[in-house]
Amino acid sequence: MKKIVVFCSLVVAILVIGCSTSQIQKPKKIKKSVKQDEQAVENKxxxxxxxxxxxxxxxxxxxxxxxxxxxxxxxxxxxxxxxxxxxxxxxxxxxxxxxxxxxxxxxxxxxxxxxxxxxxxxxxxxxxxxxxxxxxxxxxxxxxxxxxxxxxxxxxxxxxxxxxxxxxxxxxxxxxxxxxxxxxx
Known part of the structure; x- marks a missing residue:
């Protein structure tokens, strides 16, 4: 039983680490670079x-x-x-x-x-x-x-x-x- 609880805890920890906020924030960086490109075009x-x-x-x-x-x-x-x-x-x-x-x-x-x-x-x-x-x-x-x-x-x-x-x-x-x-x- 303890083995199953430890195994499930590890799986949950891996899932939490895999879905961390750093991966969610990447689209913000992409949006910012697109916005900067749009501003560069507007400044021409x-x-x-x-x-x-x-x-x-x-x-x-x-x-x-x-x-x-x-x-x-x-x-x-x-x-x-x-x-x-x-x-x-x-x-x-x-x-x-x-x-x-x-x-x-x-x-x-x-x-x-x-x-x-x-x-x-x-x-x-x-x-x-x-x-x-x-x-x-x-x-x-x-x-x-x-x-x-x-x-x-x-x-x-x-x-x-x-x-x-x-x-x-x-x-x-x-x-x-x-x-x-x-x-x-």
């Missing part, structure tokens, strides 16, 4: 990136939509431009956005020195690249002008390259730049 913003596109006679800026996070959407928009098919073709490899600072209505976008590694390009490609950056940033409320910096400098030289010459055609002499609607397709 749609921005327009102005990507240069060659036509028969010229280069125009084609607006395309990209999703970016809610943090520093201006920086993420320029990063999306650099990572676009056009960006990979025209902007020098390893170009990164170091920072974007907005003061009054002026956005100061600071690039790594890699942006000065002149690609094989024409004046129209250089102009399109500059205005792709400018038009992408001026879509945001509170930005009407853009100045480009390289390693924190607007003028002078970085690694022996003149910042204002940019890629050698159009240059950055007339900064700050304003939005150019005429280039938008």
């Amino acid at each position: 913003k749609s921005v327009t990136v102005y990507v240069p596109e060659e036509t028969a006679n010229s280069i125009v800026l084609k607006p395309i939509k990209r999703s970016v996070g809610s943090q520093s959407k201006e920086k993420q928009a320029i990063e999306a431009l650099l990572e676009s098919d056009f960006g990979k073709k025209i902007f020098p490899k390893n170009t990164t956005v170091l920072s974007i600072v907005i003061v009054n209505d002026l956005a100061k976008v600071d690039f790594s020195q890699d942006i000065l590694n002149k690609p094989e390009t024409s004046a129209s490609h250089e102009e399109a690249a500059i205005y792709a950056i400018v038009n992408t940033l001026t879509q945001f409320q509170g930005i009407s002008k853009v100045t480009m910096l390289v390693e924190g400098k607007q003028k002078g030289k970085v690694d022996g390259k003149n910042i204002e010459d940019f890629w050698g055609h159009v240059g950055l002499y007339d900064q700050p730049f304003r939005r150019n609607e005429e280039l938008i397709k």
Whole structure:
């Protein structure tokens, strides 16, 4: 009789341990991660990136939509431009956005020195690249002008390259730049 009572007690103990609350709480963790995923999707913003596109006679800026996070959407928009098919073709490899600072209505976008590694390009490609950056940033409320910096400098030289010459055609002499609607397709 004692053996049966001990055996039944062991079976009950095993069942209690097997059905403990830790197994019941696992669905709460799943619900929380699903809720976090839903919040991450809600925090995504749609921005327009102005990507240069060659036509028969010229280069125009084609607006395309990209999703970016809610943090520093201006920086993420320029990063999306650099990572676009056009960006990979025209902007020098390893170009990164170091920072974007907005003061009054002026956005100061600071690039790594890699942006000065002149690609094989024409004046129209250089102009399109500059205005792709400018038009992408001026879509945001509170930005009407853009100045480009390289390693924190607007003028002078970085690694022996003149910042204002940019890629050698159009240059950055007339900064700050304003939005150019005429280039938008």
